[in-house]
Every structure is written in structure tokens, then in C-alpha cells.
Amino acid sequence: MTNRRITVAQALVGNDYQPSGPVAISIEAGRIVAIHPAQDSAEEPRILAISALVDGHNHARPLSPTSFGSGMKPLESWLPSLAGIPAVDPYLAAAASFGRSARGGCVGVMVHLIRPMGREALTSEVHDYARAASDVGVSIGFAVAMRDRNPIVYGDHSALAAKLSDRFAIDDIWRTETMSPEDQVKRVSDVAAEIEDQAHVDVQFGPNGVQWCSDRLLEAIAGASAETGRRVHMHLLETREQRKWADRTYPGGIVQRLEEIGLLSPRLTVAHCVWARPDELLTMARHGVRIAVNPSSNLHLGSGIAHVGRMKAAGVHVGLGLDGCAFDEDDDALRELRLFRLLNAGVAFEEITPTDAMEAACVTGREIIGLAAGGRIEIGMPADLVLLDLDRLDRDRIMDVDPRHYLFARATQQHIVEVITGGRTIVRTGHVLGLDLDATEEALRQQYREAIGSTRRIREAFAALEPLIGEHYRGCC
Numbered sequence: 001m002t003n004r005r006i007t008v009a010q011a012l013v014g015n016d017y018q019p020s021g022p023v024a025i026s027i028e029a030g031r032i033v034a035i036h037p038a039q040d041s042a043e044e045p046r047i048l049a050i051s052a053l054v055d056g057h058n059h060a061r062p063l064s065p066t067s068f069g070s071g072m073k074p075l076e077s078w079l080p081s082l083a084g085i086p087a088v089d090p091y092l093a094a095a096a097s098f099g100r101s102a103r104g105g106c107v108g109v110m111v112h113l114i115r116p117m118g119r120e121a122l123t124s125e126v127h128d129y130a131r132a133a134s135d136v137g138v139s140i141g142f143a144v145a146m147r148d149r150n151p152i153v154y155g156d157h158s159a160l161a162a163k164l165s166d167r168f169a170i171d172d173i174w175r176t177e178t179m180s181p182e183d184q185v186k187r188v189s190d191v192a193a194e195i196e197d198q199a200h201v202d203v204q205f206g207p208n209g210v211q212w213c214s215d216r217l218l219e220a221i222a223g224a225s226a227e228t229g230r231r232v233h234m235h236l237l238e239t240r241e242q243r244k245w246a247d248r249t250y251p252g253g254i255v256q257r258l259e260e261i262g263l264l265s266p267r268l269t270v271a272h273c274v275w276a277r278p279d280e281l282l283t284m285a286r287h288g289v290r291i292a293v294n295p296s297s298n299l300h301l302g303s304g305i306a307h308v309g310r311m312k313a314a315g316v317h318v319g320l321g322l323d324g325c326a327f328d329e330d331d332d333a334l335r336e337l338r339l340f341r342l343l344n345a346g347v348a349f350e351e352i353t354p355t356d357a358m359e360a361a362c363v364t365g366r367e368i369i370g371l372a373a374g375g376r377i378e379i380g381m382p383a384d385l386v387l388l389d390l391d392r393l394d395r396d397r398i399m400d401v402d403p404r405h406y407l408f409a410r411a412t413q414q415h416i417v418e419v420i421t422g423g424r425t426i427v428r429t430g431h432v433l434g435l436d437l438d439a440t441e442e443a444l445r446q447q448y449r450e451a452i453g454s455t456r457r458i459r460e461a462f463a464a465l466e467p468l469i470g471e472h473y474r475g476c477c
């Protein structure tokens with residue numbers, strides 16, 4: 001780790017991310033050791049330094065599913081459509097995803113691995129994810145998917161299957177996991193034993209969501225998490241259809257049920273909660289549960305807009321996730337940060353401030369993936385920074401303006417000059433230093449073009465199934 005002194009025109013420093021500058025930030029052994037007022041640097045461009053971001057919910061998708069015909073669908077159709085995406089080399093898949101995350105301003109990513117490539121045992125495949133993270137230079141949380149019910153719709157799908165011709169054996173394509181809860185829990189420990197000695201990997205239990213996991217499975221996870229201290233990462237109340245299913249299935253309340261099972265704890269992060277009610281948020285806050293909010297993904301998949309103001313009012317700690325569905329499908333965390341605030345700034349007094357947004361993306365994100373305290377430009381904190389081109393952000397150069405106004409009005413990954421983690425530069429002017437991201441994505445595209453024919457039958461089955469899924473939920477249920 002290199003020692004370094006970075007002089008910047010402006011930095012968002014301290015607990016409340018107040019602009020300060022010009023300042024010199026001194027870095028030793030990966031940490032910030034001094035922040036001094038400095039002379040205006042003559043260097044061009046002027047720099048705005050902010051804390052690096054952490055993506056609190058992602059699935060390490062190799063390329064966007066939209067390129068495979070999965071665009072413009074609500075979550076309930078989108079998920080089964082993913083079966084038509086063929087398997088490719090897991091290292092390339094992970095490296096492309098992590099490379100884009102770093103390029104977008106993140107030094108850490110929560111990977112909820114829902115769709116392993118499955119060409120080899122998971123205990124082998126996970127080494128590819130760990131190696132890709134290490135090559136790019138990002139830290140990862142790594143939640144292993146767990147599920148055992150409702151593979152096609154929320155509830156019994158036999159009536160729906162009966163409407164399909166025999167040509168489509170949909171139970172062979174969208175299968176329920178048959179591994180017992182105990183074996184699924186053990187598989188997570190096996191994965192942890194393989195890769196958890198690496199400092200940048202935090203292995204977690206990854207139940208897909210309550211509608212996909214039986215109570216028995218969730219109980220096994222809650223017990224194992226309490227016993228071992230291992231974190232849990234799960235989707236919760238993402239869509240209106242999930243809300244309806246939950247209200248039918250758990251008349252006493254889905255969150256109350258999770259409380260009874262013992263799953264609610266500071267070890268748990270739930271993604272989305274777009275459809276969570278205020279009393280449910282209060283229960284989650286009481287147990288120290290975190291929520292990862294995913295604004296763009298919720299817009300793309302017809303889920304709605306999460307009430308971050310309500311979450312804040314309830315006292316829940318909220319993180320920011322990209323869920324592999326950034327607004328322009330480019331894993332740009334800076335644009336996502338803006339959207340996160342804009343969708344909740346000043347709506348009916350539910351105001352989310354720039355400080356709230358920075359805290360979500362920088363501090364809570366780190367907690368979600370089990371990283372050491374940080375996410376602030378303060379003495380003693382890890383030197384995890386994003387340096388932005390303030391000259392390009394301040395394109396009109398009329399007068400001195402609070403740089404947060406530019407950050408929250410117009411910043412994208414195009415403004416990133418450097419992404420730094422532990423004092424080490426991992427991205428410089430759009431280039432990931434640890435791997436050739438363009439070549440990695442091109443190699444992936446080649447593999448997909450060669451393999452796409454192998455899933456023709458699955459895609460035909462999905463085309464027959466898709467209208468029936470729509471019918472199922474429209475007539476629900």
C-alpha cells in the first residue's frame with residue numbers, strides 16, 4: 001500500500017459530508033492519517049473527493065438480461081425469463097460485473113448469487129468470484145442463494161401448467177430446490193470454508209425471499225445465523241404481488257412471522273421493502289435490520305418506489321443497491337445515488353438529505369458486506385475515495401457553488417478521475433486497472449453468442465408461459 005498525499009479543491013469531510021477545501025489528504029498504510037487546509041492546487045482538473053460507495057445489493061450479472069430479451073417485464077415475468085440465459089465462464093461473468101461496479105464508483109459489492117453458472121460444484125465456482133473480486137480490487141459480501149418453494153408463481157402453479165401443451169415440461173425448467181434446509185445451511189458453511197479466509201469476502205446466508213423459502217428453511221437459517229454470527233441477505237416485499245401473497249399466507253403479518261422465526265437481527269439485510277408498512281418498518285428497526293433500497297431496479301421491474309423517508313422515520317438504517325439494474329444498465333452508482341435522493345427528497349416531508357444519501361451508500365453499504373468501519377473522510381478511516389473532476393461537474397464556472405449541488409444534480413461515472421481503496425487506485429479515468437474490462441465483456445459476448453442456441457427450447461417454453469403468468473396475477477389468485 002502506497003503512502004500518498006492528495007490535494008483536492010473540495011472534499012466532503014466528516015460525519016455530515018460537509019464540503020471543505022482546498023485540503024490535502026494524507027494516506028499511510030491504507031488509512032487517512034491527516035486532513036490539512038492546503039493552498040489551491042494549480043493542477044488541472046480541480047478535484048472533488050468523496051467517500052467511495054458500496055453497492056448494498058447486487059447479483060453479479062455478467063451482462064444485462066435486457067440483451068437476452070428480458071426487458072420491459074415486471075419482476076414476476078422477468079425472473080423466469082432469466083432461465084433462457086445460457087451459462088458462461090464464471091470468472092469472466094464475475095469480473096465483468098465487478099469491473100463495472102468499480103468503474104461506477106464502488107469499492108465493495110453485495111453479491112446475492114441467485115444464478116450460479118453450475119458447470120461445476122458451487123464450492124469450486126466460488127473461487128472464480130473471489131479471484132475476480134481480488135483482480136478488480138473490490139470487497140464482496142457473498143450470499144449463497146437458498147430456496148425450496150414457488151419456482152414459477154407465488155403459490156400453486158399446477159392450473160397454469162395444465163394450460164400449456166405437453167411440449168413444454170415447465171417443471172423440468174423451473175425446478176424447486178430439493179436439498180433439505182439442513183443441507184442448504186451446510187452448503188453455505190462449505191462455501192465459507194473455501195473462500196472466507198480471503199480478507200475481502202464475507203460469506204452470508206442468501207434466502208431468495210419469503211415466497212421462495214419455506215418456514216422450515218427460514219428457521220434453519222435463523223438458527224444457524226444466531227449460532228455462528230453469519231449475516232443473512234434476503235429479498236423482502238419487493239412487489240405488489242409479493243405483498244398480496246404475504247398478506248394471504250401470513251394473516252398475522254409476514255414481518256411478525258420473521259420475528260417469531262428469529263430471523264430479525266442486526267445480522268439481517270433485506271433488499272427492497274417497497275411494499276413494507278410503517279409498523280413493519282418499526283419492527284425491523286427495533287431489531288436492527290438493514291434495508292438495501294434499489295431505485296432503478298424497482299423502476300425497471302415495475303415494483304414501485306420505496307418510501308425511504310418512511311424507513312428513515314422508523315429508524316431503519318438504509319443502504320443503496322444497484323441490483324444489476326442501474327438506470328442506464330451501466331452499474332453507475334453515482335447516478336443511482338442521485339436517483340435515490342431525488343425520488344425521496346421532499347416528498348410529503350419525507351426528506352432524504354445529501355447526508356442521508358451519502359451515509360446510505362458509503363456507511364450502511366459497508367455494514368451490509370461486513371467491511372470495517374469507514375465511508376467517511378476522517379482521520380483514521382480507510383482511504384476509500386472517489387475523486388471527481390470538479391471542472392467538468394462545474395461546467396459553467398460562474399461562481400463558487402456547494403459541490404454537493406453538482407454531485408446530486410449531474411454526477412455520473414463519466415466524472416470519475418480515480419477510485420481508490422485502501423490507498424490503492426483501482427480505476428483511473430474510466431479504466432479498471434486490474435483487468436481489461438472491454439476485452440472481458442467482449443469475451444463474454446462471444447461465449448453468449450455461441451451458447452444462445454442451446455436455450456432455444458427454454459425460451460420457447462417461456463414465450464408460452466409468459467402470458468399465463470400475466471393472467472395468473474391479473475386474476476390473482
Ligand SMILES: [Zn+2]
Pocket residue numbers: 057058059112235271323
Ligand atoms: Zn435482487
